[in-house]
Amino acid sequence: MAARAQSTTPVRKVPIHLQSAQNRLLIKNGKVVNGDGIQDADVYIEEGIIKQVGNNLIVPGGSRLIDARGKYVIPGGIDTHTHLQLPFMGTTTADDFYTGTRAALAGGTTTIIDFVIPSKGQSLIEAYKQWRERADEKVACDYALHVAVTWWSPEVQQEMEELCRDHGINSFKMFMAYKDLWQLDDTELFEAFERCKQLGAVAQVHAENGDIIKENCKKLLAAGVTGPEGHEMSRPEEVEAEAVNRACVLANQVNCPLYIVHVMSKSAGEVVAEKRRQGIVVYGEPIAASLATDGKHYWNSCWRHAAAHVMGPPLRPDSTTPDYLMDLLANDDLQLTGTDHCTFSSAQKEMGKGDFTKIPNGVNGVEERMSLIWEKGVVSGKMDPTRFVAVTSMNAAKIFNMYPKKGCIAVGSDADIVIWDPKLEHTISAATHHSAVDFNIFEGITCRGGPEYVIANGRVTVDEGQVKAVQGYGSFIPTSPFAPFVYDAVTEREKVHQLIKVEREGRIVAVRNTM
Numbered sequence: 001m002a003a004r005a006q007s008t009t010p011v012r013k014v015p016i017h018l019q020s021a022q023n024r025l026l027i028k029n030g031k032v033v034n035g036d037g038i039q040d041a042d043v044y045i046e047e048g049i050i051k052q053v054g055n056n057l058i059v060p061g062g063s064r065l066i067d068a069r070g071k072y073v074i075p076g077g078i079d080t081h082t083h084l085q086l087p088f089m090g091t092t093t094a095d096d097f098y099t100g101t102r103a104a105l106a107g108g109t110t111t112i113i114d115f116v117i118p119s120k121g122q123s124l125i126e127a128y129k130q131w132r133e134r135a136d137e138k139v140a141c142d143y144a145l146h147v148a149v150t151w152w153s154p155e156v157q158q159e160m161e162e163l164c165r166d167h168g169i170n171s172f173k174m175f176m177a178y179k180d181l182w183q184l185d186d187t188e189l190f191e192a193f194e195r196c197k198q199l200g201a202v203a204q205v206h207a208e209n210g211d212i213i214k215e216n217c218k219k220l221l222a223a224g225v226t227g228p229e230g231h232e233m234s235r236p237e238e239v240e241a242e243a244v245n246r247a248c249v250l251a252n253q254v255n256c257p258l259y260i261v262h263v264m265s266k267s268a269g270e271v272v273a274e275k276r277r278q279g280i281v282v283y284g285e286p287i288a289a290s291l292a293t294d295g296k297h298y299w300n301s302c303w304r305h306a307a308a309h310v311m312g313p314p315l316r317p318d319s320t321t322p323d324y325l326m327d328l329l330a331n332d333d334l335q336l337t338g339t340d341h342c343t344f345s346s347a348q349k350e351m352g353k354g355d356f357t358k359i360p361n362g363v364n365g366v367e368e369r370m371s372l373i374w375e376k377g378v379v380s381g382k383m384d385p386t387r388f389v390a391v392t393s394m395n396a397a398k399i400f401n402m403y404p405k406k407g408c409i410a411v412g413s414d415a416d417i418v419i420w421d422p423k424l425e426h427t428i429s430a431a432t433h434h435s436a437v438d439f440n441i442f443e444g445i446t447c448r449g450g451p452e453y454v455i456a457n458g459r460v461t462v463d464e465g466q467v468k469a470v471q472g473y474g475s476f477i478p479t480s481p482f483a484p485f486v487y488d489a490v491t492e493r494e495k496v497h498q499l500i501k502v503e504r505e506g507r508i509v510a511v512r513n514t515m
């Protein structure tokens, strides 16, 4: 059995005026939903930790009571894929670590996993320290980090080990696109996957064929296609699916656990499903955007509207994509969800006016993810509340080795809890969202189901719908390698993955050249 998550409980920076009132909570009469079952139970919280789950609880006086009658009591969401305060394509995202985590809490997400992205040639450790400095004093909820491997060298290999051993990193993202910026070639990917396997880390990939994209961009611009529609035309879904397949083959050759971030198309989703059926350890992460909207927006006559949807891989013009990906997610062909929340204002997007390759890539999602999945997954009848918890929280906690500290409602777990009101109706709009960006790609979508209360480490951060996020309240969550959920499977496969030579009888007779 590999090492379990050994992350220490961080010292909470709770403002004085919040310390006494918030440390004892009793949630009564709700339906407690975990990723593996539902029970009618009360939940008692003290000092940020779940102390009791059951009925007829005996609790100290002075606890705040929340009546969850008719509501679900679910683990706080875990968004596995955000980019806050990211310097990218000549600018920096509109959401920083405060506004982005405030928006996360508003939507029921209590932990995010962001990405350290070193520039080519930069020390990974140095970049990691930069991200920690940016985030630590700003985050309103807990966060963990993936580290991107944007170049390859013996130093990078060494720093990957140091990050896993000393800095709480257990996942690395390799880019197969963004040629000349972050892209790795197949040999580098092969070696990076081998390194991840040695360290007990999860290998993530941005799966698109960056070489094809570069050539297509040249052709499109030369043909005078400069608008956002050129973005999708330069990288149609087969360019994503090819890279997903190639990443799976490479990972399988070294028996490294693989994680496909932002699955954006039916064909990419099908590749993941087929490879999983073949027994490969691969996980697929569709995102709020690919589950709830499509790429027809790139052909909108309003440039601003079309450009707001530019991200990589792009949203797909096939409008059956969201439904199809939700079906794959419901039946565990795809396993969990993130958002790739990477926001740029209209003014920032205008950097690409006249040349779509210069439109900063990224969209919103961190606030809307859970309500959109409830609306399009649960209300639609595709999945039940336990599967909803699995794909919005539990599976992420298990893959990134935070479980059961995060991702479940159990005695000893962090008190990251959402009182989910299935009747709460809300229409998404930039006019009311908590992100700092001026556009919302889900504008006008009405969701039935949303958070009435959001409790983060025992503190009520959304109170009857009112967001009370506190800057700096969140903490960095170190994650340990060799997550059992992932590496128990890898270990079993390793047994049949041995490279064994054939022992042959007799000596080899030299054949004289008779020419």
Ligand SMILES: C[C@@H](CNC(N)=O)C(=O)O
Pocket: 083, 088, 206, 262, 310, 311, 312, 313, 340, 342, 361, 362, 363
């Ligand atoms: C740079 C980052 C966010 N932008 C995007 N997906 O378009 C990513 O590629 O995941």
Ligand SMILES: [Zn+2]
Pocket: 206, 261, 262, 312, 313
């Ligand atoms: Zn990416």
Ligand SMILES: [Zn+2]
Pocket: 302, 304, 305, 306
């Ligand atoms: Zn418009």
Ligand SMILES: [Zn+2]
Pocket: 081, 082, 083, 340, 342
């Ligand atoms: Zn991303």
